[in-house]
Amino acid sequence: MKRLKPTGEYIYTFAYTEDEKELCQMEMRAFFSKDTNDKIIRSDVGFEPSRSPFVKERIEVLFEAAELAGILEQSADVNMETDTFKVIFLKINGLALADKVDFDEKREIERQIGAAITGEADVHNPDVTFGLIPFGDRWYFGKYRQSESVWFRHQQKPREYSTALSTKVARAIANIAVPDPVGIKAIDPCCGIGTVLVEALSMGIDIVGRDINPLVVDGSRENIAHFGLTGKVDLGPIADIEQQYDVAIIDMPYNLYTHATPAEQLEILKHAQPFTEKLLVVTIESIDHMIEEAGFTIIDRCIAKKALFLREILVCERTDNPSNSVKQLQQA
Structure with missing residues (x-):
């Protein structure tokens, strides 16, 4: 041609x-x-x-x-x-x-x-x-x-639980967090069974996972390997993270395996502040006040629906980032 x-x-x-x-x-x-x-x-x-x-x-x-x-x-x-x-x-x-x-x-x-x-x-x-x-x-x-529905092939995985994000929503979240993967390092410090990790890794995003629950860490590793992907998933609390990342994705723990109280949710957000400039949070309840108290500013948001189950997705940046003054959304 x-x-x-x-x-x-x-x-x-x-x-x-x-x-x-x-x-x-x-x-x-x-x-x-x-x-x-x-x-x-x-x-x-x-x-x-x-x-x-x-x-x-x-x-x-x-x-x-x-x-x-x-x-x-x-x-x-x-x-x-x-x-x-x-x-x-x-x-x-x-x-x-x-x-x-x-x-x-x-x-x-x-x-x-x-x-x-x-x-x-x-x-x-x-x-x-x-x-x-x-x-x-x-x-x-x-x-x-x-387009090929790659996310659809990831629906059947060895380890699952009912309240996990759907693969379709997880893929969109990975894209929202990291629209251009070049040179970006990401982390999912409350990764659960790795639904977001699988989608992100399948798109070539440089991301690592972490969780405090050894059962879900094992599940996350098994799910990643099941799809022929390679990714690191560590066992440990978010408070122990020392490396710097460009973006963190946090799906607030609310399932039977790892449930966080409001006080624990605030601590998760506060611990994320030192190691990332950008934060994407998935939550089933309003936590705007926690986001602000933890030192972040919400710059975009939406509701993801699954039947009657609603999740709020918040894109945040550190409040001490000077670019926030021009990026903030006009609140209704």
Whole structure:
């Protein structure tokens, strides 16, 4: 295939239920520094779409145009040489009415673009898949990549308990905590059976785990090994942590194996303050006052729902971090 130079922009499409909307939008803000009520976003931020449990597809934009005719014209410059290809018109439920195209028209547009491209089409097993989508007042064409539900494969693990985070929520939390893993060191100091650790490690995030309960530490190690991953999980209290980390993820203990009283929860937060600048907390009860008392400031938040069970997810930074003055959310 003759190399086409990407524009540096990407189009992502999303799929989520109404209960998942807040969590998905929080993940969007972590990745893109913005969110949307539409199930589509354009950004210059590029990442593997399978990282997100909510991303359906990604187009790496090769060219765009105000009209479809402009896409057809530029498609004539594409020479696949020895590579086979196919073109798909993305189906997006969240598109505005003006952007919607019916089924027959989509197939005809796919055929026209395919005919304009120099090369051999293969609808079943192509070397390259191209995607086309209208968005806003423009058309976008580029390399298409479909997301894989990696988190789904992690649902069946050797060790589990009923109140653990779902793998889908855990994956989103790992992304919110560490949207760009390059050079970032993370820790889950109350890791339980390692649901967050498995998701984070599977995405190449440099993270270690820790817990005071030897039973769940063993379970966490077994779960990590079960999926062919390598990760360190230590036994010990959060108070003993001496190394510095860029981010800590704390799912407040509330299950049968490790339950923390309010006083113990506050101590956990206070012990986290010296070793991390950024903290992501998962809690089933309001702990804003504890966050503040422990020396952190909440900069983003959402509710993650699982039937009638609600978890609050709080992204915090150390209050003594000067950047907090511009990052704080406006509280209603």
